[in-house]
Amino acid sequence: MFIVLEGPDGSGKSTQTRLLVEHLTSRGHSVLQTREPGGTPAAEAIRTLVLNPAFDGLDDRTEALLFAAARAEHVAQVIRPALQRGEIVVCDRYIDSSIAYQGVGRRLGIERIRELSMWATGDLVPDLTLVLDLDAAKGMERVGERDRLEREPQEYHDRVRMAFVELALHDPERYRVISAIGSIQEVAQRIRVAVDEFIAGEPA
Numbered sequence: 001m002f003i004v005l006e007g008p009d010g011s012g013k014s015t016q017t018r019l020l021v022e023h024l025t026s027r028g029h030s031v032l033q034t035r036e037p038g039g040t041p042a043a044e045a046i047r048t049l050v051l052n053p054a055f056d057g058l059d060d061r062t063e064a065l066l067f068a069a070a071r072a073e074h075v076a077q078v079i080r081p082a083l084q085r086g087e088i089v090v091c092d093r094y095i096d097s098s099i100a101y102q103g104v105g106r107r108l109g110i111e112r113i114r115e116l117s118m119w120a121t122g123d124l125v126p127d128l129t130l131v132l133d134l135d136a137a138k139g140m141e142r143v144g145e146r147d148r149l150e151r152e153p154q155e156y157h158d159r160v161r162m163a164f165v166e167l168a169l170h171d172p173e174r175y176r177v178i179s180a181i182g183s184i185q186e187v188a189q190r191i192r193v194a195v196d197e198f199i200a201g202e203p204a
Contacts, residue, residue: 001202002083002124003195004094007132008161009150010139011180012187016132017092019188020195024088032082035092037070039078046070051147058148064102064113071095072120080124094126100163101149105156110163128198130191131168134180136161 005013005020014035021033037047049055050066071094082089095117103113136157143150168175176194180187 001088001128001199002079002091002126003088004091004096004126004129005132005191006093006096006100006129006164007180008100008134008136008139008157008164010142011132011134012142012184013092013132015184016130016188016191017090019184020191021090023188023192024090024195030085030087032078032087032089033091034074034078034089036074036094036097037067039074039091043070043073046073051149053146053148053151056148056151060102060106060108063106064098064108064116067098067102068116068120071098071117075121075124080122091126094129095121096129096131096164096167099167100160104163105152105160126174127202128195129168129175130194131164131175131177132180132187133161133165133177139180 003020005017007013017033017035021031024031036043037050038044046066046069050058050063050070079089079091095114098117099110099113102108103110137154139161140150140154140157165177168177176198178187178190178194
């Protein structure tokens, strides 16, 4: 099973990814935790480049292609092999982040970015996507050291947040929108309930 956590900056995805992996492992599942961009040495190198504030002014299409390249490597080297081994893969960000940040945030077009990402991944789609929803301004208040994308204007982050919500509304079977308001444990409990219910409803 392939589970992805998505959401705007500051919504707590990294922390909640780790807590979800701990929960699933405690239930006896074999779980792989990973992230995007990243997950392999080459993809981590791309992450360092594309998020580095030193590269402010990077062409929007170049940015989108770099994210797609990192994702192609990640899927080929990490995600698909883990799924073939029968593991649950829990990933911090995936295709929807490119759609939200580049397709909508950068105004490159939702379908263009989706098509690029689907080609890069060989059409690998998550079984379940959890969107951690939080007002973009509140999310930016939580962010400490800012990477290149986090330094974008508030209006950009507002567009990104709404893009995630719209994606979820159009496919309620695959998405669950989780409020990221509250304590870490309160949010973690909402996620555990959603994931346990989803797994229980899947055929054995």
